[in-house]
Amino acid sequence: MVGKGFAALLDLLRGGGHRVNDALQTLGFAARFLVMLLVYSGQSFRRFNLTIREIYFSGFQSLLIILVSGLFIGMVLGLQGYETLQRYGSSEALGVLVALSLTRELGPVVAALLFASRAGSSITAEIGLMKATEQLTAMDMMAVNPIARVVGPRFWGGVISMPLLAALFSAVGVFGGYLIGVVLIGVDEGAFWSQMQGSVDFRHDIWSGIVKSFVFGVAVSLISVFEGYDAVPTAEGVSASIKRTVVYSALTILALDFVLTSFLFRGV
Amino acid sequence: MSRKLLDLWVGFFVALGVAALLFLALRVGSFSTSGFGQTYQLTARFDNIGGLKVRGPVKSAGVxxxxxxxxRFDSETYExxxxxxxxxxxxxxxxxxxxILTAGLLGEQYIGLDAGGDERRLKNGDSFAKTQSAVVLEKLISQFMFNKASEGQDAK
Structure with a gap:
């Protein structure tokens, strides 16, 4: 009886240790992968049209979802913000509220979340399937480096696209807030824009938002290409990888957002 | 998809992104010194600036x-x-x-300029001869209370 309980406890410990071991091993591989990616980036950039192709797939094709979501988020901010501000008799500050919340937080974060689910998951699926159908191995056999040829362009395409998408998201969101606040509700147009311009500083607010979206771009792109490259080469394995891309990207974005906010906006 | 078309769409995407950045920079936000073309500098000394902030507005007749x-703090005159x-x-x-005035009851503080009648004009680098500090609420209240207290003693 005692022996059985002891064995169960030992199994439990062994299982836990195994998981920690696996997680650490994956983390180590991810770090090694990032270094390889950066080392071979020179080779990727020599054929820059590959990266341009990836900007098309992950950046340009995400335009629709980014623009429409940005517009609606801006419109919701306009409605909700007006409801609250109007109670304090300062509905003219609506522009400030919409612009600051978009450029500082919502623009980079929501755009990155959308980007992870729209573009990141498809990158993972693509690379994972390439691995499952042994295309990556075939490339290696032909002395084509798969990291330089397949992974690098996708990574850099994402890194380049992300800040642009976040900026578009914020800009369209401000326009949505303008549509609701000024055109529909009738907040004074001059006060809307001038209070916004008076309170939003390029260096503090907009630039910090761009820095955030750049960091998110690096994180999401790295997770996407890594999960694809690390996928178990079966149908099940690829689907698990895609799931992990979305989950890990979302968690990383939100955690990084907290860290970056405490860095960038301290004492502002 | 042909490479030319691909380049076109990516170029369109990048141009759109840069346009959004410009919109954010110029229309939504403002650079710290933007808004005015030619400017000149004046200095003013105050005993107490209250909650005045850098980039706060300077208004005259509400404009x-x-x-x-x-x-800055002048460590020689303590102003x-x-x-x-x-x-x-x-x-x-x-x-x-x-x-130094306050916009509304709880609003931001700004500098108000009331023009005098002198013929000569303030030039770049000049400083204001007469200034009035911010009203500190605590001082105002304590002044009021002391006045009340002394009034009470007079009545006795």
Whole structure:
């Protein structure tokens, strides 16, 4: 009886240790992968049209979802913000509220979340399937480096696209807030824009938002290409990888957002 | 998809992104010194600036005519040395009165300029002869209470 309980406890410990071991091993591989990616980036950039192709797939094709979501988020901010501000008799500050919340937080974060689910998951699926159908191995056999040829362009395409998408998201969101606040509700147009311009500083607010979206771009792109490259080469394995891309990207974005906010906006 | 078409769409995407950045920079936000073309600098000394902030507005007759560009503490006179950047289109008489006012009850603080009657004009680098500090609420209340207290003693 005692022996059985002891064995169960030992199994439990062994299982836990195994998981920690696996997680650490994956983390180590991810770090090694990032270094390889950066080392071979020179080779990727020599054929820059590959990266341009990836900007098309992950950046340009995400335009629709980014623009429409940005517009609606801006419109919701306009409605909700007006409801609250109007109670304090300062509905003219609506522009400030919409612009600051978009450029500082919502623009980079929501755009990155959308980007992870729209573009990141498809990158993972693509690379994972390439691995499952042994295309990556075939490339290696032909002395084509798969990291330089397949992974690098996708990574850099994402890194380049992300800040642009976040900026578009914020800009369209401000326009949505303008549509609701000024055109529909009738907040004074001059006060809307001038209070916004008076309170939003390029260096503090907009630039910090761009820095955030750049960091998110690096994180999401790295997770996407890594999960694809690390996928178990079966149908099940690829689907698990895609799931992990979305989950890990979302968690990383939100955690990084907290860290970056405490860095960038301290004492502002 | 042909490479030319691909380049076209990516170029369109990048141009759109840059346009959004420009929109954010110029229309939504503002660079710290933007808004005015030619400017000149004036300085003013205050005993107490209250909650005045750099980039706060400078108004005359309610019109924004400049911005606070620098706030420093003068360790010789123990006063606050405020530098104002004034729009070059406006000029003020030498005896203009600078005071720190509050917009609304809880609003931001700004510098109000009340023009005097002097013929001569303030030039770049000049400083205001007469200033009035911010009203500190605690001082106002304590003054009021002391007055009340002394009134009470007189009545006895």
């Amino acid at each position: 924004v005519v400049g911005r606070v560009s620098d706030i 606050a040395l405020v530098t104002l950047t004034i729009d070059g289109r406006y000029s003020f008489p030498k005896d203009t009165f600078a005071s």
